[in-house]
Amino acid sequence: MKITKIRAAAIAVPMKKPFRVAYGTTTTARNIIVYAHGENGLIGIGGTAGPEKVTGESLESILYVINEILAPALLGSDSTDMEKISATMDKIIIKNTAAKAAVDMALYDLSAKSAGLPLYKFLGGYKDELETDYTLGIDEPEIMAKEALELKARGFKTLKVKVGEDPCKDVERIKKIREEVGYDIKIRLDANQGWKPKEAIRTIKAMEEYDIELVEQPVPYWDIDGLAKVTKSVDVPVMADESCHTPQDTIILIKREAADLINIKLSKCGGIFKALQIAHIAESAGMECMVGCMVETRASILPAVHLACGVKNITRADLDSAMYLKGDPVIGGAVVNNAVFHLGHEPGTGVVKIAIDDFLPGGGHS
Numbered sequence: 089m090k091i092t093k094i095r096a097a098a099i100a101v102p103m104k105k106p107f108r109v110a111y112g113t114t115t116t117a118r119n120i121i122v123y124a125h126g127e128n129g130l131i132g133i134g135g136t137a138g139p140e141k142v143t144g145e146s147l148e149s150i151l152y153v154i155n156e157i158l159a160p161a162l163l164g165s166d167s168t169d170m171e172k173i174s175a176t177m178d179k180i181i182i183k184n185t186a187a188k189a190a191v192d193m194a195l196y197d198l199s200a201k202s203a204g205l206p207l208y209k210f211l212g213g214y215k216d217e218l219e220t221d222y223t224l225g226i227d228e229p230e231i232m233a234k235e236a237l238e239l240k241a242r243g244f245k246t247l248k249v250k251v252g253e254d255p256c257k258d259v260e261r262i263k264k265i266r267e268e269v270g271y272d273i274k275i276r277l278d279a280n281q282g283w284k285p286k287e288a289i290r291t292i293k294a295m296e297e298y299d300i301e302l303v304e305q306p307v308p309y310w311d312i313d314g315l316a317k318v319t320k321s322v323d324v325p326v327m328a329d330e331s332c333h334t335p336q337d338t339i340i341l342i343k344r345e346a347a348d349l350i351n352i353k354l355s356k357c358g359g360i361f362k363a364l365q366i367a368h369i370a371e372s373a374g375m376e377c378m379v380g381c382m383v384e385t386r387a388s389i390l391p392a393v394h395l396a397c398g399v400k401n402i403t404r405a406d407l408d409s410a411m412y413l414k415g416d417p418v419i420g421g422a423v424v425n426n427a428v429f430h431l432g433h434e435p436g437t438g439v440v441k442i443a444i445d446d447f448l449p450g451g452g453h454s
């Protein structure tokens with residue numbers, strides 16, 4: 089579908105409670121929404137967070153890159169020509185993957201809506217349901233254990249627990265959570281680069297008795313040797329997150345046997361087009377993928393849900409962040425019901441509109 093207009097706008101959605109991970113605390117979801125207009129009058133919708141600590145992009149830089157650099161270059165293109173559009177975006181500006189991802193999502197949504205197909209069908213149509221985990225931010229062990237029990241009662245079958253602050257206390261956190269929830273629920277960990285390699289090996293081994301499904305990004309993103317050392321030293325599968333942004337990163341991790349699993353995030357890799365490449369490279373090497381998120385609204389969560397449902401090799405999902413938000417600016421599309429997104433027959437992602445005026449940055453939403 090011929091693209092007639094692309095525009096990006098910022099929104100701010102307050103969170104139910106502050107969310108703490110190893111590198112900082114978030115209290116408001118500051119997001120970008122992208123609208124891609126087709127000449128048939130349909131509008132594709134995408135979005136992203138301002139993931140400064142992961143991609144180096146701020147909300148302001150993303151707005152500038154989309155509205156002033158990417159949009160003018162893509163006007164008049166056909167939204168289904170994603171091979172060409174992805175190449176164009178990479179040619180005119182290096183990196184800036186969150187900005188590119190938001191545009192890519194809006195264009196995939198526009199193309200699927202124009203084809204009259206749900207996006208997951210457009211992308212391969214492997215499944216129509218997706219279970220997500222729910223993430224526990226870092227807190228005192230007793231508080232995390234209590235929250236874990238509440239989440240189990242709400243129907244979540246997998247908990248993702250943030251660790252990586254203090255190794256001894258991290259072991260205490262997992263022990264307390266496991267004691268509270270029992271062994272009929274999966275626990276995956278995310279250290280968000282918080283440990284050094286030997287510290288990671290020691291800590292993960294100390295946690296093994298609590299039946300850990302996997303551990304994400306135990307060491308700093310740049311330390312591929314350290315990541316490989318951890319992967320080879322522990323029985324718990326290791327997942328690369330901040331160390332894996334691009335398809336090229338995926339190849340490096342495979343060659344160096346540095347991880348067992350890959351966490352794909354659209355804002356890290358540049359969108360659905362690149363995410364498909366990562367999933368297929370990983371599949372060819374026998375590695376499964378998870379799809380994850382930043383603190384984002386359903387405008388950018390749902391494209392990831394559809395991606396995971398379109399692709400066989402995305403076997404896990406951590407797409408819970410819209411549930412942390414006080415209010416939902418996104419109208420239409422699937423919501424989580426008993427830990428599962430059920431996708432229907434609506435074209436594209438199913439999102440019809442964003443109630444953007446209610447969530448303007450600095451606005452009066454409470």
Ligand SMILES: [Mg+2]
Pocket residue numbers: 278280304305329330351380
């Ligand atoms: Mg992670």
